[in-house]
Amino acid sequence: MPATIIMGGMWGDEGKGKLTDALASNADIVVRANGGSNAGHTVETDLGVFKLHLVPSGILHPGVICAIGAGVVIEPRTLITELDNLIARGIDVSNLRISDRAHIVMPWHPLIDKLEEQRREGEEIGTTLRGNGPAYADKVSRHGLRMADMRRLDGLRRKLAIELDARNQILQGVYGQEPLDFNRIYRDFVEYADRLVPYLTPTEVLVQDALENDRRVLVECAQAALLDIDYGTYPYVTSSSPTAAGACQGAGVAPTQVEKIIGVYKAYTTRVGAGPMPAELKDETGELIRRRGNEYGTTTGRPRRTGWYDAVAARHTRRLNGVTDIALTLLDVLDPFPEISLCTAYEGPEGEFTHLPALIEDLEGVEPVWARIAGWQEDITRVRSYDELPAQARAYLATIESLTGAPITFIGVGPAREALIDRRLAEARS
Ligand code: GDP
Ligand code: IMO
Ligand code: MG
Numbered sequence: 001m002p003a004t005i006i007m008g009g010m011w012g013d014e015g016k017g018k019l020t021d022a023l024a025s026n027a028d029i030v031v032r033a034n035g036g037s038n039a040g041h042t043v044e045t046d047l048g049v050f051k052l053h054l055v056p057s058g059i060l061h062p063g064v065i066c067a068i069g070a071g072v073v074i075e076p077r078t079l080i081t082e083l084d085n086l087i088a089r090g091i092d093v094s095n096l097r098i099s100d101r102a103h104i105v106m107p108w109h110p111l112i113d114k115l116e117e118q119r120r121e122g123e124e125i126g127t128t129l130r131g132n133g134p135a136y137a138d139k140v141s142r143h144g145l146r147m148a149d150m151r152r153l154d155g156l157r158r159k160l161a162i163e164l165d166a167r168n169q170i171l172q173g174v175y176g177q178e179p180l181d182f183n184r185i186y187r188d189f190v191e192y193a194d195r196l197v198p199y200l201t202p203t204e205v206l207v208q209d210a211l212e213n214d215r216r217v218l219v220e221c222a223q224a225a226l227l228d229i230d231y232g233t234y235p236y237v238t239s240s241s242p243t244a245a246g247a248c249q250g251a252g253v254a255p256t257q258v259e260k261i262i263g264v265y266k267a268y269t270t271r272v273g274a275g276p277m278p279a280e281l282k283d284e285t286g287e288l289i290r291r292r293g294n295e296y297g298t299t300t301g302r303p304r305r306t307g308w309y310d311a312v313a314a315r316h317t318r319r320l321n322g323v324t325d326i327a328l329t330l331l332d333v334l335d336p337f338p339e340i341s342l343c344t345a346y347e348g349p350e351g352e353f354t355h356l357p358a359l360i361e362d363l364e365g366v367e368p369v370w371a372r373i374a375g376w377q378e379d380i381t382r383v384r385s386y387d388e389l390p391a392q393a394r395a396y397l398a399t400i401e402s403l404t405g406a407p408i409t410f411i412g413v414g415p416a417r418e419a420l421i422d423r424r425l426a427e428a429r430s
Contacts, residue, residue, distance in 0.1 A: 002259030003207075003217040005033075005247045006327075008224025009263035009317045011271040013297070013304065015329035015412055016264050017041025020057035020220040022410075022420050028215035029065045030058030031207055033250030034240040035222030036073040036105055036135065038128040040298025044415045047089065051298050054079045056220050059091060065210075067097040067203040069219075071240065071250020073135040074098070074147060075105035076192035098196060099203040099252075100148035107185055108167040109134040115175045125236055126273030128299050136239035138163075147200055150193035157186055204252025211257055219251040225263075225317035226356075233360055236275025244321040263323035263406065265314055267331040267396075270304040272297045276363040279307035279343040293333040308341040308370070311403035316356050318404050326404060328397065329412030332419075337375040340396060344403060345369040373399055381414045386423050 006023070008014045021043040024030050037053040044050075045060055052059070054074060056066040068074065083093050109131030116134070117124045127133060138144045143163055149156040161182060168179035210217050223242035226232045230241065240246060244261045248254065268289055271277045280286070286306045289295065295304035317323070334340055345352045346366035357363055376390035383389055389397075389411075397408050411421040 001211065001214040001216055003211065003219055003251075003253045003257050004260040004262060005219045005221065005244050005258055006262045006264060007221040007244060007247055007321060008242060009265040009314055009323065009326070010224050010269055010310070011226045011277070012224040013040070013270060013272065014224060014264040014266050015327070016220060016222070017043050017052060017057040018329070018412065018415065018417070018420070019262065019264055019327050019410060020218065021045070021060060022417055023218055024058035024061045024064050026216060027058060027064055027218040029067060029207060029210050030056040030218045030220055031067040031069045031203065031251040031253075032056040032072055032220050032222065033069050033247040034071040034242050035238065036130060036132045037075050037078045038130045038132045038238065038299060039222030041220075041222070042298055042415070043417070045417045050086075050089075053082055053299065055082055055086065055093070055096065058218065058220075059086065059093065059096065062092055063095070065095050065097060065206070067206060068099055068102060069203055069251040070099040070101035071246065072099070073103045073105050073132055073139070075110075075131065076196060077188070078130075080192065080195050096199050097201045097203055097206060098147055098199040100146065100151070100200045101202070101204075102147045103135055103139045103144040104147060104149070105131045105135040106138075106145060106163070107180055108164070108171065109138070111171070111177070115177070124274060126275075130299070133239040147196070150189065150197050151200065153190060153193060156189060156193075160186060160189070207252045211253070217253065219247045219253060221247050225321055226313055231316075231320055233275045233356070233363065234358075236273065236360065244323075260324050261322055262325045262327050262409070263318055263321060264327045264329060265309075265404070266329050267309060267334055268293075269307040269310045269313070270295050272300070272302050272304045276360050277305055277307060278312070278346050278363060278366050278368050279310035280305050281307045285337075288336075289333060292336075293330050308343055309400060310343045310368075311400070312343060312346055312354055313356060314400075314404045315354070318406050323406045325409035326401070326406050327410035327412070328400060328408045331393065331411055332379075332381045332413045334375060334396075335379055335381075336377060338377060339372055340375050341370040341372050342399060342403065343368040344371045371399070381419060383413055384418075384421060386411065386421055386426055389421075
């Protein structure tokens with residue numbers, strides 16, 4: 001039984017959490033592949049609204065194993081708080097598994113994240129300040145501590161002493177900060193270990209065993225392809241690989257074991273944080289989209305930048321990730337618009353281009369080329385099948401399919417779990 005990947009197609013917050021929750025009812029394992037508590041995944045069910053940061057979005061389905069994969073970076077206190085909140089709301093978290101290879105976001109990481117942003121003065125990335133960038137940097141430079149270290153506190157104590165000493169020299173010498181206290185951090189880690197070690201396991205073995213035994217594995221990415229460290233709008237990106245390839249790596253799935261790659265795209269574009277966004281609208285239309293889509297960050301509460309659907313960026317990520325199916329979310333947000341635009345190319349000083357250039361300076365000055373299409377001006381929030389959608393909405397979907405280059409299989413028409421059109425059901429009926 002092959003695996004399915006759910007990944008963000010744009011700059012994040014496309015509704016990956018909702019789709020993962022919806023598809024988890026037919027999964028045996030949901031594995032989160034990348035990112036950390038910079039992610040905010042919203043799931044809305046009869047039990048209320050859940051904002052998940054580290055816990056996979058399958059957790060609301062009893063019986064589904066939810067694994068935090070090796071590619072994730074974990075801030076232990078945040079994870080414990082998230083688990084406590086879920087438990088307080090009656091959610092059973094005993095099916096959680098945590099990769100013993102996942103790296104730990106250490107107390108100095110959020111601090112360095114903030115100090116580095118301050119040093120950029122005017123060129124801030126607009127990070128979530130959760131310490132993800134510095135944690136991934138330490139992982140790659142082999143200074144990381146991993147969840148497995150919590151199993152042997154004597155070893156953890158030794159590694160912590162070495163790393164903290166180096167970090168304190170930087171905090172004091174480079175940033176003029178007070179050093180962090182070893183004993184306090186170690187004490188906290190004794191408590192974290194007590195709480196989290198029972199969940200630790202080699203999740204890649206769990207996933208491989210599941211695939212071998214014909215179990216259904218769903219891989220949930222955080223962030224999105226345009227925030228990818230290699231193919232996103234560098235340096236205004238995150239520090240992991242929220243791509244289909246990154247999903248394999250982070251979840252412990254081989255590329256040959258993947259059948260479906262679902263790219264989640266909004267019916268329009270949003271971005272939170274700095275960096276180029278060619279289809280951005282800084283006018284009343286953008287404000288109306290923000291208001292209707294409730295476009296405020298799940299993790300930081302920051303207003304998201306909004307714009308029309310950017311088919312150039314969408315095609316770029318569809319191709320690089322081999323997206324087999326598009327989940328087009330928040331279509332209902334566009335209900336009142338008499339006319340809807342889509343960005344089909346970027347007009348630069350040297351002509352039009354239809355790909356994302358490496359240098360963001362080349363992207364910053366471009367003008368979007370718009371295609372316009374009639375809106376449907378109808379409430380679609382109660383529609384549950386593709387055929388019931390207004391003709392203009394179907395025309396909009398067909399335009400997106402043709403510009404992006406993949407079929408739209410899922411359509412979001414509201415935040416609730418059931419507000420989802422699944423075109424596979426119609427196909428199965430016919
Ligand atoms: P994620 O990070 O990709 O999981 O997305 P977020 O949860 O950060 O942001 C998506 C927001 O859109 C959340 O507030 C969801 O409840 C909401 N949402 C998801 N799908 C739909 C949809 O189809 N329609 C509407 N109106 N809201 C949606
Ligand atoms: P989900 O999973 C939207 C953005 C930040 C910033 C940049 C770098 O909910 O879609 P970081 O803290 O990762 O170093 O910040 O990436 N960013 C996100 N934007 N959704 C997210 O996650 C994001 N995670 C990071 O705003 O621009
Ligand atoms: Mg989000």
